[in-house]
Amino acid sequence: MITPVMPTYARADLAFEKGEGPYLYAQDGRRFLDFGSGIAVNTLGHSHPHLVAKLTEQVGKLWHTSNLYQMPGQEKLAKRLIENSFADTVFFCNSGAEANEAGIKMLRRYQYVSGHPEKNRILVATNAFHGRTLGTLTAGYSEKYREGFGPMPDGFDRVAFGNLNELRNAITPNTGGIILEPIQGEGGICCAPEGYLEGVRKAADEFGMLVMFDEVQTGIGRTGKLFAYQWSDMEPDIISSAKGLGGGFPIGALLANEKAAAAFTPGMHGTTFGGNQLATAAANAVLDEVLKPGFMDHVLEMSRLIVDGLEVIARKHPGFIEEVRGMGLLLGMKTKPANVDVVAKLREFNLLTVPAGDNVVRIIPPLNITKTHVDEALVAIDAAAAALGK
Numbered sequence: 001m002i003t004p005v006m007p008t009y010a011r012a013d014l015a016f017e018k019g020e021g022p023y024l025y026a027q028d029g030r031r032f033l034d035f036g037s038g039i040a041v042n043t044l045g046h047s048h049p050h051l052v053a054k055l056t057e058q059v060g061k062l063w064h065t066s067n068l069y070q071m072p073g074q075e076k077l078a079k080r081l082i083e084n085s086f087a088d089t090v091f092f093c094n095s096g097a098e099a100n101e102a103g104i105k106m107l108r109r110y111q112y113v114s115g116h117p118e119k120n121r122i123l124v125a126t127n128a129f130h131g132r133t134l135g136t137l138t139a140g141y142s143e144k145y146r147e148g149f150g151p152m153p154d155g156f157d158r159v160a161f162g163n164l165n166e167l168r169n170a171i172t173p174n175t176g177g178i179i180l181e182p183i184q185g186e187g188g189i190c191c192a193p194e195g196y197l198e199g200v201r202k203a204a205d206e207f208g209m210l211v212m213f214d215e216v217q218t219g220i221g222r223t224g225k226l227f228a229y230q231w232s233d234m235e236p237d238i239i240s241s242a243k244g245l246g247g248g249f250p251i252g253a254l255l256a257n258e259k260a261a262a263a264f265t266p267g268m269h270g271t272t273f274g275g276n277q278l279a280t281a282a283a284n285a286v287l288d289e290v291l292k293p294g295f296m297d298h299v300l301e302m303s304r305l306i307v308d309g310l311e312v313i314a315r316k317h318p319g320f321i322e323e324v325r326g327m328g329l330l331l332g333m334k335t336k337p338a339n340v341d342v343v344a345k346l347r348e349f350n351l352l353t354v355p356a357g358d359n360v361v362r363i364i365p366p367l368n369i370t371k372t373h374v375d376e377a378l379v380a381i382d383a384a385a386a387a388l389g390k
C-alpha cells in the first residue's frame, strides 16, 4: 500500500524533533551533528537565536500580502543583495527551480526585446543540476530524471563543463545565453577550471549572449564569498539564489543587471508567495549574520580545518578518500567505497552528510560551526574510514 506521504524520496529511518546550532535531536534521543544542513540550506544551523527572534517578531505582525502591494522587507533584502553583488535588481520567488525558470525566461525574453527573437537557445553544461521542473530538468544533465516525463521543452544545447573550446564551438546564431553553476553541487562539487568563467564572459560578450549562474547551492556565503562568482574576475548578468538564502525558510531570488532585467516589465512574470513578509524576514535575518565583518574569514578558516583533517584521514586510511574538492564550506569528499555507504556509516557515528554525483560525499555544514564541531566531525569520519576503508 502506498505511504500517505508520496514516496518520492528513499528516506533514512530517522525523524528529528529539535535542532540547536549544528545539532539535530532525533525522536529516539540520539544527537546528530548536521554537516548536511538540509542540503546547504541551514546557513546558520538550527534555531539560531537571531533568526528565531526576527521570525517570531514577524509571525505576530504579518505573514503575507502578495506582490500586489509595496513590500518594505523585499526592498531591504533586494538592496542588500545588490550592494553586495553585481546586480541592479532582484525578483523574489520560493525555490531554486523557480528562480532558474525565471532566469530561463529572462534570457529568452531579453533577446526577444533586443530584436533577436532567433537567439532563443541556451548553452548548458554536462553534469549540471538546475531543479525538477520541466524546464530546469531539460537544462540539467541527468537523463534519468527526465525519463518518461517528455515531451520536454526545447532550446538547450549541452557542452562539456569546463571546456571553453567546446563552448565557443557550440555557439550558433541562435545561441542567446549560457547557464552554469560556478561550482557544480549535485554533480559532485566540481569547480570550474582556472579562467573558465572569465572565458565564458568573453565569449558571451563577443556573441551577444547573456551569462546566468545558478548559485542556488554556491551562494549566501557557502564558498566564503556571498556568491561564488566573486572568486573570479568576471560578472554574470543574472544569478539564481535559493537554498541558504532563507536559512531554512523557503525563498528564492533572481538577481540581474539592469540590461538583462529590462526583459521583465510589469505583468511579464510573477508568483503568489514569492518573497512574502515571513520569507524576507528570515532572509534579512540570515544576511544580518552573513554580512557581518569577519564572517567569510570564519567560513574559510573552518574550511581549512576540515580539508587539513581530511588529508590526515586520507593518509591514514588509503582505501577511503580519493579526493577532497570544493571551496569554503561547499566541500566534497570523493570516496573509494560507495558514497551512499559512507553516508550511512557516518550516520551510525552520528554525523549527517549528503551524497552527490561522482561518488562524492558532500560536507556542507552550517557556516557558523566552530573548531569543536569540526573536530567532532573528523572523529566520525575517521571512524567511518576505519570501518570502510579496507
Ligand SMILES: *Cc1c(COP(=O)(O)O)cnc(C)c1O
Residues within 6 Å of the ligand: 094, 095, 096, 097, 098, 100, 129, 130, 131, 132, 181, 185, 186, 214, 215, 216, 217, 242, 243
Ligand atoms: C538545489 C538546487 C536547485 C533546485 O532548487 P530547489 O529549491 O530544490 O528547486 C537548482 N540548482 C542548484 C545548483 C541546486 O543545488
